[in-house]
Amino acid sequence: MATWQIRSWLSSTIRRVASCSVSTQAVLPKNASAAFSLIRSQPSQYIVASLAGRKYLLAPRDLLTVPHLKDVRVGDVLALQDIHEVGSRDYTLRGDPVISSSRVRVEATVVEHTKGKMEVVFKKKRRKGYQKTIKNKHPYTRLRIGSIQFSEPSHS
Secondary structure, eight states: OHHHHHHHHHHHHHHHHHHHHHHSSOOOSSHHHHHHHHHHHHHHHHEEEEETEEEEEEEEEETTEEEOOOOOTTOEEOOEEEEEEEEESSSSSEEEEETTTTTTEEEEEEEEEEEEEOEEEEETTTTTTTEEEEEEEOEEEEEEEEEEOOOOOOOO
């Protein structure tokens, strides 16, 4: 195809997509409570939470592998504190920087403590007879994410 044909096709496609997107009506919530109720009404939700210094995109019943968490045992239930975003397929609510734990509550259960695959590091200095093999398995903790629970703020 010639360049002008590609430009023509591309502009007509963009116009078609733009006209489709303009014709759809989006429901915008008036406040955070309305946004939470819209997200709660959706069939599936997700969260973006910080755990062990990293952000993870999580959904209920996910199995999450994180670097080893000390002072937790198998079966312990952890409450995720730093929730940055809550959403569903159609709606998203972001915190600034986090959403209050009184509004959204997510628990994770420790399933197991495990180790990763064997990592082998081989060091050598030529012509010196120096050879060294270092083997290591990084420890991990596996967590099962529970359901996402929304609570209404108390107006006292």
